[in-house]
Amino acid sequence: MRAHDEMYIDGAWRPAAGRDTIAVVNPADERVIARVPAGTAEDVDAAVRAARAAFPAWAATPPAERAARLTALADALAARKDTLAETITAELGSPLPLSQMVHAGVPVLVAASYAELAARYAFEERIGNSTVLLEPVGVVGAITPWNYPLHQIVAKVAPALAAGCTVVLKPAEDTPLTAQLFAEATEAAGLPPGVFNLVTGLGPVAGQALAEHEGVDLVSFTGSTAVGKRIGAIAGAAVKRVALELGGKSANVILPGADLAKAVNVGIANVMTNSGQTCSAWTRMLVDAERYDEAVELAANAVTKYVVGERVGPLVNAAQQARVRGYIARGVEEGARLIAGGPDAPLETGFYVSPTVFADVTPDMTIAQEEIFGPVVSILRYEDVDDALRIANDTVYGLAGAVWAADDEEAVEFARRMDTGQVDINGGRFNPLAPFGGYKQSGVGRELGPHGLAEYLQTKSLQF
Numbered sequence: 001m002r003a004h005d006e007m008y009i010d011g012a013w014r015p016a017a018g019r020d021t022i023a024v025v026n027p028a029d030e031r032v033i034a035r036v037p038a039g040t041a042e043d044v045d046a047a048v049r050a051a052r053a054a055f056p057a058w059a060a061t062p063p064a065e066r067a068a069r070l071t072a073l074a075d076a077l078a079a080r081k082d083t084l085a086e087t088i089t090a091e092l093g094s095p096l097p098l099s100q101m102v103h104a105g106v107p108v109l110v111a112a113s114y115a116e117l118a119a120r121y122a123f124e125e126r127i128g129n130s131t132v133l134l135e136p137v138g139v140v141g142a143i144t145p146w147n148y149p150l151h152q153i154v155a156k157v158a159p160a161l162a163a164g165c166t167v168v169l170k171p172a173e174d175t176p177l178t179a180q181l182f183a184e185a186t187e188a189a190g191l192p193p194g195v196f197n198l199v200t201g202l203g204p205v206a207g208q209a210l211a212e213h214e215g216v217d218l219v220s221f222t223g224s225t226a227v228g229k230r231i232g233a234i235a236g237a238a239v240k241r242v243a244l245e246l247g248g249k250s251a252n253v254i255l256p257g258a259d260l261a262k263a264v265n266v267g268i269a270n271v272m273t274n275s276g277q278t279c280s281a282w283t284r285m286l287v288d289a290e291r292y293d294e295a296v297e298l299a300a301n302a303v304t305k306y307v308v309g310e311r312v313g314p315l316v317n318a319a320q321q322a323r324v325r326g327y328i329a330r331g332v333e334e335g336a337r338l339i340a341g342g343p344d345a346p347l348e349t350g351f352y353v354s355p356t357v358f359a360d361v362t363p364d365m366t367i368a369q370e371e372i373f374g375p376v377v378s379i380l381r382y383e384d385v386d387d388a389l390r391i392a393n394d395t396v397y398g399l400a401g402a403v404w405a406a407d408d409e410e411a412v413e414f415a416r417r418m419d420t421g422q423v424d425i426n427g428g429r430f431n432p433l434a435p436f437g438g439y440k441q442s443g444v445g446r447e448l449g450p451h452g453l454a455e456y457l458q459t460k461s462l463q464f
Helices: 041-060 063-079 081-092 096-103 105-120 149-163 176-188 203-212 225-238 260-276 289-305 318-333 385-393 408-415 449-454
Strands: 007-009 012-014 021-026 031-037 124-127 130-136 139-143 166-170 196-198 218-222 241-245 251-254 284-288 337-340 356-361 376-382 401-404 457-463
Touching: 007 041, 007 176, 021 081, 021 176, 031 081, 031 176, 041 130, 041 139, 041 166, 041 196, 041 203, 063 081, 063 105, 063 149, 063 176, 081 096, 081 149, 081 176, 096 105, 096 149, 096 260, 105 149, 105 449, 139 149, 139 203, 149 166, 149 176, 149 218, 149 449, 166 176, 166 203, 176 196, 203 218, 203 225, 218 225, 225 241, 251 260, 251 385, 260 284, 260 289, 260 376, 260 401, 284 289, 284 385, 289 337, 289 356, 289 376, 318 337, 318 356, 318 376, 376 385, 385 408, 401 408
Parallel strands: 139 166, 139 218, 166 196, 218 241, 251 284, 251 401, 284 376, 356 376
Antiparallel strands: 007 012, 007 196, 021 031, 124 130, 130 457, 337 356
8 A cells, every 4th residue: 555654744745753653554454554654743833834834825816716726626536536445445444335435436526516615605795884804714723533534634624725724634543545645636736835734643642733733723623522622622722713523422313104114224324334433323213112113123124234344344443443342242231132233343353343233222321322433223212202302412412313204394393403413304315515513512613515614714894
């Protein structure tokens, strides 16, 4: 697997300040496939300085020209789609069809959407006797996760560039090769030196140095709620802005009268996608008491389609595998009924976990409250619609969810009362222009579409 042994700073690949490296491991066979530099605070400082120097000219670049560079970036990503998919499969373990369609395909659409948006966005407006200007925040420190490595990079970098910001990216240490390919794409797209910079490294070292750097004006982070709280505290002490997309424990609410078979099958598919390593996954399935047993049987049958090593890939690393297996064991200990899967490793090699479904889960159980981040579904019983709403809202999270009903109007009425940032109605399609982000401890700020662009802008009023 090809890898750069340098950082991408100020438009060039440059040696890292230190000599330490990070091993990139293929989670399907546990082999080391590459090594990348373990960035230090010195590397971060060099990248931030480059971004700071490039900011005035990029911010002054007309939006139409920024849009043209984003179009070129989308084209460069599309040209590398096969290589990106193969790389994501190698370092994340995602089955290749999923890598091709979702991991490598969706980011091209998102990058193109920001090119189109930058070209037509109203960066100023007239209000009474004032001209209101929407200006770029400045230098953005983007810290991205491993579960959707390219999508999360594009969802942060593309709107930042469209707004006129410059960027320093610190990708997850498990999936740095995808980030290096993205850097190559920015180079091919003709971005001016310093507008985009890449520092690979560990979160507690390079990530913290980026969040703390006085030259960074906004930190955009996707990851765990615990780390998000830490970054929020760092940013708050410096009065710098943050955008935080954190954990989730989303409810898949199946109301009486809904198409039960469809709701259960789509719900199981939603959680099994990406081996359950999706922050917005509908990991709690809520079913009325009258149809509960039928739903359990449907779920048990549905999960058999997800064969380990084929449709379900490994988890990203050994620690994640151990964590998820621990949660499954905890569910058994607390009295949940295991109807599929279990805590035992299904294969001798690779960080795999069996697709697992629990029945008789109560809202107070650990597996119903904490984010597991693996292929694990909990089925909960509710007595009436108000009880379903109480259970759905009874977590510290509020990132996503789903509602199924006999008609859309009934589902929308229920969804309006859910404390969550995004709800799919009767299997609604993913919309790359709709805002994505959470309520409560699922974060602050939004990604994608116009709302995602707004995160990277600040407001100035000129009175006449």
